[in-house]
Amino acid sequence: MKEKEKIMKEQLEKIYSDASADIEKAVNTKDLEDIKNKYLSRKGEFNEIKKGLKDLSIEDKKVVGALANEITQKLESAIADKFKLFYEKELNEKLQKERLDVTMPGQFIPKGHTHLLTSTTEEICSIFRSLGFSVVEDEFAPEVETEYYNFDMLNVPKDHPARDVQDTFFTNVAPNVVLRSQTSGAQIHAMEAKKPPIRIIAPGRVYRNENINSRKNNFFHQIEGLYVDKGITFGDLKGVLNEFIRIYFGESRPTRFRNSFFPFTEPSAEVDVQCIMCQGKGCRTCSGTGWLEILGAGMVDPNVLRGVDIDPDVYSGFAFGVGVERLAMLKYAVDDIRLFFNNDVRFTAQFK
Numbered sequence: 001m002k003e004k005e006k007i008m009k010e011q012l013e014k015i016y017s018d019a020s021a022d023i024e025k026a027v028n029t030k031d032l033e034d035i036k037n038k039y040l041s042r043k044g045e046f047n048e049i050k051k052g053l054k055d056l057s058i059e060d061k062k063v064v065g066a067l068a069n070e071i072t073q074k075l076e077s078a079i080a081d082k083f084k085l086f087y088e089k090e091l092n093e094k095l096q097k098e099r100l101d102v103t104m105p106g107q108f109i110p111k112g113h114t115h116l117l118t119s120t121t122e123e124i125c126s127i128f129r130s131l132g133f134s135v136v137e138d139e140f141a142p143e144v145e146t147e148y149y150n151f152d153m154l155n156v157p158k159d160h161p162a163r164d165v166q167d168t169f170f171t172n173v174a175p176n177v178v179l180r181s182q183t184s185g186a187q188i189h190a191m192e193a194k195k196p197p198i199r200i201i202a203p204g205r206v207y208r209n210e211n212i213n214s215r216k217n218n219f220f221h222q223i224e225g226l227y228v229d230k231g232i233t234f235g236d237l238k239g240v241l242n243e244f245i246r247i248y249f250g251e252s253r254p255t256r257f258r259n260s261f262f263p264f265t266e267p268s269a270e271v272d273v274q275c276i277m278c279q280g281k282g283c284r285t286c287s288g289t290g291w292l293e294i295l296g297a298g299m300v301d302p303n304v305l306r307g308v309d310i311d312p313d314v315y316s317g318f319a320f321g322v323g324v325e326r327l328a329m330l331k332y333a334v335d336d337i338r339l340f341f342n343n344d345v346r347f348t349a350q351f352k
Contacts, residue, residue: 140189228317265298
């Protein structure tokens, strides 16, 4: 048995010598991984020799086993020490190669911003809030509406041209259901649900079967306004709208009220402002008149008040409708309504 012990000791010492030489010659962490697999893995040379311990006596097993464990620990320690050196060296080389200059500016990533129509709507709503109006709840201003609210309750006759399919988008949802052609239906919903005094604005999208050109689109944005209380006069209407125009355009701008007709207001008027492009001298934008229409307005027709159980002998009110696109075009000198909807960054980026 002593002979077997001697042979196994010599084998272990030779493996240790060979492994130490390989560790000394290793030049990177990959070499060390290969050496570890060759000598110390389950299928490595040390493990193969250890399998022969079963043939030794108990006393020889202790001697040879202790030597095998000692050599294994020395090799593991040598590999770990050199692996640490190589790892730090390779890490430093990698860091040097991939070094970043943190003082250099980063890559520019453009950020989106509020669309001009949205910011214009918010600005208009903010002005009217400062004048005592509140924004109507969404439930009172649906975009898919019945003819009852879009026309009937607004005093629009059955034979009115606006009710024709040439002007109104009818839906397949149910008979007499349309895409609203005006935000005015919101005032009916509000007056049915609330008692005077009522002072609201209702922003939203509207739809009309129009031929699209530089001044018209088949959908656009309106803001409806309504004020109902005791003693409301046309003078109150003019005062509110003139103050809105002054604040919105940032300066006192000449305005005029022209007689007009809307089925749900009486008397009715269209409001013009002096042309921003030519300062009233006459140009292509204003068709030489020196004036530009910005909204329609009027005193709420008594029939509309009666329809929502508000006594017109006790209460009166005014209503108005503002075109958001029209006001944005006038304030920012936009000459084509289609630019708002083309998603051209060259256009939208001008209004950050």
